[in-house]
Amino acid sequence: MSSLGLLILNVLLILISLSTVHWIDQPGASIGLWRICISFGCGTVQSAPDIDAVRAFIIISFLLLLVASSLQILEIWFTNVLDGMNKQRLTAILSFGAACSAVLAMSIFTGAARSGGGPVGFSWSFYLGWVSAALSLLAGVIACVSFKSEAQ
Secondary structure (H helix, E strand, O other): OOOHHHHHHHHHHHHHHHHOOOOEEEOOEEEOOOEEEEOOEEEEOOOOHHHHHHHHHHHHHHHHHHHHHHHHHHHHHOOOOOOOOOHHHHHHHHHHHHHHHHHHHHHHHHHHHHOOOOOOOEOHHHHHHHHHHHHHHHHHHHHHHHHHHHHO
16 A cells, blocks of 8 residues: 555656657757657657667556556555455566566667667656655565565
8 A cells, every 4th residue: 555656656657758858868859759849840760679679568568557556556555455466466476577667678778779879868767767666676675575564
């Protein structure tokens, strides 16, 4: 129960990061995972293996966090649903999985962006992705502590 607020905040942060075009800001251009905006309009980011991997891992992280949040809501409001399952332990596992997936996505993006050799102007959407990875890890730790305290 104690990690629900953190999970909901995390879902919102990763959704904002995923959907905005401010992963890289350069003079006259903003680049996201799906769109690129330059001074005279916006277009679609072309598919590439590294960008597709980032998209996949960040979406997996989002979905894992969504399921973890749903489990926390079930535990709070519907205590008799999924009685045979320890929802705190499953929430911890899902949160750690989301953290690993987000770290993979952010690392792949960092490597791909820096492969050009020049300086890269990472922006706030990119940093929200890293914050989401850290918060996922924190939510997993809180769920583990809740699980351990319930077991005793």
